[in-house]
Amino acid sequence: MRDIAIIGGGASGLVAAITAARLGAKVTIFERQNRIGKKILVTGNGRCNITNIDMGAERFHTASKKDCYQPVVSKNVETTLAFFKTLGIERLIEKTKVYPASEQASSVVDVLRMEVERLGIEVLVDTKVTKLKPEGVKWNVLTEANDKYTFERIIVATGGLAAPQLGCDETGYSLLKALGHHQVPTLPTLVHIVSPTKYCKMMQGMRFKSEVSILVEGTKVRTERGEVLFTEDGLSGPPIFQLSRIAADSFAKKQACEIHMDFMPEATKEDLVATIYERIGNGAHKTIEELFIGWLNKRAVMAIIKQADVGSPVAPCENLDYEMVEALAEAMKKLVFEVKGTRGFKFAQATVGGITLDEVNLETMESLKAPGLYITGEVLDVDGDCGGYNLQWAWSTGLVAGESVLQN
Ligand SMILES: Cc1cc2nc3c(=O)[nH]c(=O)nc-3n(C[C@H](O)[C@H](O)[C@H](O)COP(=O)(O)OP(=O)(O)OC[C@H]3O[C@@H](n4cnc5c(N)ncnc54)[C@H](O)[C@@H]3O)c2cc1C
Structure with a gap:
C-alpha cells in the first residue's frame, strides 16, 4: 500500500x-x-x-x-x-x-x-x-x-x-x-466582457440572439453565436464567455479590441437594405424608429440608429436616402462595442494560465x-x-x- x-x-x-x-x-x-x-x-x-x-x-x-x-x-x-x-x-x-x-x-x-x-x-x-x-x-x-x-x-x-x-x-x-x-x-476567463460603449447601458437587461465576433488590432479572432445579455458595464451570456479569454488577453497586452455584433446573421446586408425599403413602402408615414417596430427590439433599434448616424429617430422614414438605409443595414450587421477587458476573477468560471x-x-x-x-x-x-x-x-x-x- x-x-x-x-x-x-x-x-x-x-x-x-x-x-x-x-x-x-x-x-x-x-x-x-x-x-x-x-x-x-x-x-x-x-x-x-x-x-x-x-x-x-x-x-x-x-x-x-x-x-x-x-x-x-x-x-x-x-x-x-x-x-x-x-x-x-x-x-x-x-x-x-x-x-x-x-x-x-x-x-x-x-x-x-x-x-x-x-x-x-x-x-x-x-x-x-x-x-x-x-x-x-x-x-x-x-x-x-x-x-x-x-x-x-x-x-x-x-x-x-x-x-x-x-x-x-x-x-x-x-x-x-x-x-x-x-x-x-x-487571467480570468468565461466571464463578462467590459465595454464602455453606451449601447450596453441603452440595452441593459436585454437578451438577444446574435452572432458576435471579437477583433484584436482590427483582425477577427473568433466568432460565436448565441444569446447575448447586455448589462450596464458590458456584455455577457454564453457566446461572450467564449470570447472572454481573448478580451482579457488583449487588454493585458494593451491591444485595441472590439466586439462586432450581427443582429441578423442569416441575412446579407443587401437583404436588409431590401427589407428596409419594403417597410418604407408599406409605412412611409412612420418615423425611422417606428419603421422597425415588429422587426427588431426597440432598444436595439435606438443603438442601430445611433451608430448609423441617420439623424433623429423621430424623423420621417421616407426622408432616408440610400446611404442612410445602407448605414442602418450595416449597423444591424455590425454594431461595434469597444472592449476594455473583462470583469475580475470574482465573476469568472475559469483561469487562463x-x-x-x-x-x-x-x-x-x-x-x-x-x-x-x-x-x-x-x-x-x-x-x-x-x-x-x-x-x-x-x-x-x-x-x-x-x-x-x-x-x-
Ligand atoms: C460559477 C462557476 C460555474 C462553473 N460551471 C462549470 C460547468 O458547468 N462546467 C465546467 O466544466 N466547469 C465549470 N466551472 C469550472 C470548474 O468548476 C473548474 O474548472 C473545476 O472545478 C476545477 O477543478 P479543480 O479540481 O482543478 O479545482 P477546484 O474544483 O477549484 O478544487 C480545488 C480545491 O482545492 C482546495 N485548495 C486550494 N488550495 C488549497 C490548499 N493550499 N490547501 C488545501 N486545499 C486547497 C480548494 O479549496 C478547492 O476545494 C465553473 C466554475 C465556476 C466558478
Missing part, C-alpha cells in the same frame, strides 16, 4: 483520490475549506455541466506547445461518464452538454463524497497546506496549523483563481513555484521538476471553453494521476 496525499478536495482531487484508493492506495485529502467539492456545487448554475460530447483539442487552450488534449484523449468523455455511472450518476444530454440526470450539482458532490467515505479515504477539512517538502523519497506536507504529515506521493489539485469567494487563492501556485515550477500569468505544462509529463501528470509529485486540474495552464470542458480537464487529469501515481 502506498500513502498518497491529495492537496485540494475539488473536482480533480476527488476523482484522483477515488481512483488511487480503488487501486489500493491509502489516501488522505487536505481541503482548506470546511467541506469538499464546494465549487462543483455552483457549476452549471447548480446543474453541473459535467462534460460535452462535442469534444476536441480546439476546446482547450494553453501557452505551452505541448498537446494539452492528451489527458482528455487518454481519459475521454466515455471513460469519465463510465466512472460517474459506477457512482450512480446517469447522464442527461442537452444538445451536446452533459448533466447528471438529476440536474443537481449536489448529486455529483454527494456520490463523490459517499465513495470517498466507502473507500476509507481520510479527509482533513479546514486544513490549508502551506508547504510541500521532499525528504529523500518521501514528501512532507506542512499545514497552516504547523502540522506535519509524511507521504510517498503527492497530487496537487488546488484549482485556479476563479470565484475566490469559494475559497481559492494563490497558495496552490506558491506550493508548486517553491518546488521550481513556473507559472504562466493568470497557471503552472506550465512544459514541466509536467502529460502521460502521467507527474511533475518533471519534482518526481513523486503530480499536478491536476485548473492549477495547470489549461483552460477550456464554456460547456463542460473545464470539468472534463479536471476529471481527465484526476483519473490519469490517480492511476499513474501507483504505477511509477
Whole structure:
C-alpha cells in the first residue's frame, strides 16, 4: 500500500483520490475549506455541466506547445461518464452538454463524497497546506496549523483563481513555484466582457440572439453565436464567455479590441437594405424608429440608429436616402462595442494560465521538476471553453494521476 496525499478536495482531487484508493492506495485529502467539492456545487448554475460530447483539442487552450488534449484523449468523455455511472450518476444530454440526470450539482458532490467515505479515504477539512517538502523519497506536507504529515506521493489539485469567494487563492501556485515550477500569468476567463460603449447601458437587461465576433488590432479572432445579455458595464451570456479569454488577453497586452455584433446573421446586408425599403413602402408615414417596430427590439433599434448616424429617430422614414438605409443595414450587421477587458476573477468560471505544462509529463501528470509529485486540474495552464470542458480537464487529469501515481 502506498500513502498518497491529495492537496485540494475539488473536482480533480476527488476523482484522483477515488481512483488511487480503488487501486489500493491509502489516501488522505487536505481541503482548506470546511467541506469538499464546494465549487462543483455552483457549476452549471447548480446543474453541473459535467462534460460535452462535442469534444476536441480546439476546446482547450494553453501557452505551452505541448498537446494539452492528451489527458482528455487518454481519459475521454466515455471513460469519465463510465466512472460517474459506477457512482450512480446517469447522464442527461442537452444538445451536446452533459448533466447528471438529476440536474443537481449536489448529486455529483454527494456520490463523490459517499465513495470517498466507502473507500476509507481520510479527509482533513479546514486544513490549508502551506508547504510541500521532499525528504529523500518521501514528501512532507506542512499545514497552516504547523502540522506535519509524511507521504510517498503527492497530487496537487488546488484549482485556479476563479470565484475566490469559494475559497481559492494563490497558495496552490506558491506550493508548486517553491518546488521550481513556473507559472504562466493568470487571467480570468468565461466571464463578462467590459465595454464602455453606451449601447450596453441603452440595452441593459436585454437578451438577444446574435452572432458576435471579437477583433484584436482590427483582425477577427473568433466568432460565436448565441444569446447575448447586455448589462450596464458590458456584455455577457454564453457566446461572450467564449470570447472572454481573448478580451482579457488583449487588454493585458494593451491591444485595441472590439466586439462586432450581427443582429441578423442569416441575412446579407443587401437583404436588409431590401427589407428596409419594403417597410418604407408599406409605412412611409412612420418615423425611422417606428419603421422597425415588429422587426427588431426597440432598444436595439435606438443603438442601430445611433451608430448609423441617420439623424433623429423621430424623423420621417421616407426622408432616408440610400446611404442612410445602407448605414442602418450595416449597423444591424455590425454594431461595434469597444472592449476594455473583462470583469475580475470574482465573476469568472475559469483561469487562463497557471503552472506550465512544459514541466509536467502529460502521460502521467507527474511533475518533471519534482518526481513523486503530480499536478491536476485548473492549477495547470489549461483552460477550456464554456460547456463542460473545464470539468472534463479536471476529471481527465484526476483519473490519469490517480492511476499513474501507483504505477511509477
Ligand atoms: C460559477 C462557476 C460555474 C462553473 N460551471 C462549470 C460547468 O458547468 N462546467 C465546467 O466544466 N466547469 C465549470 N466551472 C469550472 C470548474 O468548476 C473548474 O474548472 C473545476 O472545478 C476545477 O477543478 P479543480 O479540481 O482543478 O479545482 P477546484 O474544483 O477549484 O478544487 C480545488 C480545491 O482545492 C482546495 N485548495 C486550494 N488550495 C488549497 C490548499 N493550499 N490547501 C488545501 N486545499 C486547497 C480548494 O479549496 C478547492 O476545494 C465553473 C466554475 C465556476 C466558478
